Amino acid sequence: MRRGKKVRLVCSDIDGTVLGAPEAVTEFRRIWDGMSGDRPLLIYSTGRLLEDAKRVIREGGLPMPEYFIGGVGTMVEEVKDGKVLKEYSHVLDQNWDRRKVDELVRGIEGIEAQADEQQHEWKSSWFWHDAAEEDLDRLRSTLKEAGLEAQVIYSSARDLDVLPVTANKGNALRWICQRLGISLDEAVVCGDTGNDASMFLVPGVRGIAVGNAEPELLEAVRGTDAHLAKGKCAAGVIEGLKAFGVIEDTNISNS
Numbered sequence: 602m603r604r605g606k607k608v609r610l611v612c613s614d615i616d617g618t619v620l621g622a623p624e625a626v627t628e629f630r631r632i633w634d635g636m637s638g639d640r641p642l643l644i645y646s647t648g649r650l651l652e653d654a655k656r657v658i659r660e661g662g663l664p665m666p667e668y669f670i671g672g673v674g675t676m677v678e679e680v681k682d683g684k685v686l687k688e689y690s691h692v693l694d695q696n697w698d699r700r701k702v703d704e705l706v707r708g709i710e711g712i713e714a715q716a717d718e719q720q721h722e723w724k725s726s727w728f729w730h731d732a733a734e735e736d737l738d739r740l741r742s743t744l745k746e747a748g749l750e751a752q753v754i755y756s757s758a759r760d761l762d763v764l765p766v767t768a769n770k771g772n773a774l775r776w777i778c779q780r781l782g783i784s785l786d787e788a789v790v791c792g793d794t795g796n797d798a799s800m801f802l803v804p805g806v807r808g809i810a811v812g813n814a815e816p817e818l819l820e821a822v823r824g825t826d827a828h829l830a831k832g833k834c835a836a837g838v839i840e841g842l843k844a845f846g847v848i849e850d851t852n853i854s855n856s
């Protein structure tokens with residue numbers, strides 16, 4: 602575990618990471634809201650699309666972030682003016698053909714499309730229960746052989762996202778850091794499933810895998826110095842943020 606440089610940005614997944622243990626959410630919000638003006642920027646990075654993400658944040662009682670990364674790193678919104686950043690979306694267009702991707706994936710046995718609300722131009726999402734690593738590799742080869750540049754991300758032994766190669770949570774985070782002039786070793790990321798792995802693998806970032814993290818994330822971060830929290834969901838996030846010096850004891854006793 603590295604305490605490292607002062608943390609200027611915290612980028613967290615929502616479901617199963619900051620959300621999922623109501624008491625810990627209340628505690629997280631109390632600590633976050635009580636931190637002074639120079640607290641790190643907060644970003645939520647989720648598989649949900651933006652409107653859906655905002656709804657769960659409101660309903661779950663989480664603090665509002667400065668940025669949202671939605672659709673597994675396929676959309677970025679700056680909360681201040683509520684606009685999806687088109688400059689980011691343009692990066693995703695290169696060599697992406699959603700119609701062809703769908704045609705190929707649809708043919709796989711046992712696969713089922715997620716609801717329309719989960720789909721968008723740069724996110725083709727499916728349910729595929731208990732797919733093995735070989736199944737995923739086979740899909741990767743099929744896409745490649747068809748001349749498609751696409752990225753296969755599998756989470757929770759169920760959710761399959763096929764995205765442009767340039768889109769994932771890690772790349773979206775890098776893009777925001779570059780835009781804001783924040784270096785990657787000033788960022789902390791938090792997550793629990795496979796679609797979070799790309800954030801943990803961004804060079805220099807410090808990671809917090811919450812206590813309820815799925816084996817697929819633990820496997821992906823093996824060999825990194827991510828903080829493997831004991832606490833579940835937001836309790837694990839709080840634990841990790843303490844370990845990285847973002848939350849000091851004064852933030853807690855001041856309540």
Ligand code: GLC
Pocket residue numbers: 647648649650673715719726727756760761762796
């Ligand atoms: C969220 C999204 C879903 C996606 C999953 C994994 O649950 O709603 O579409 O497949 O995250 O990224």
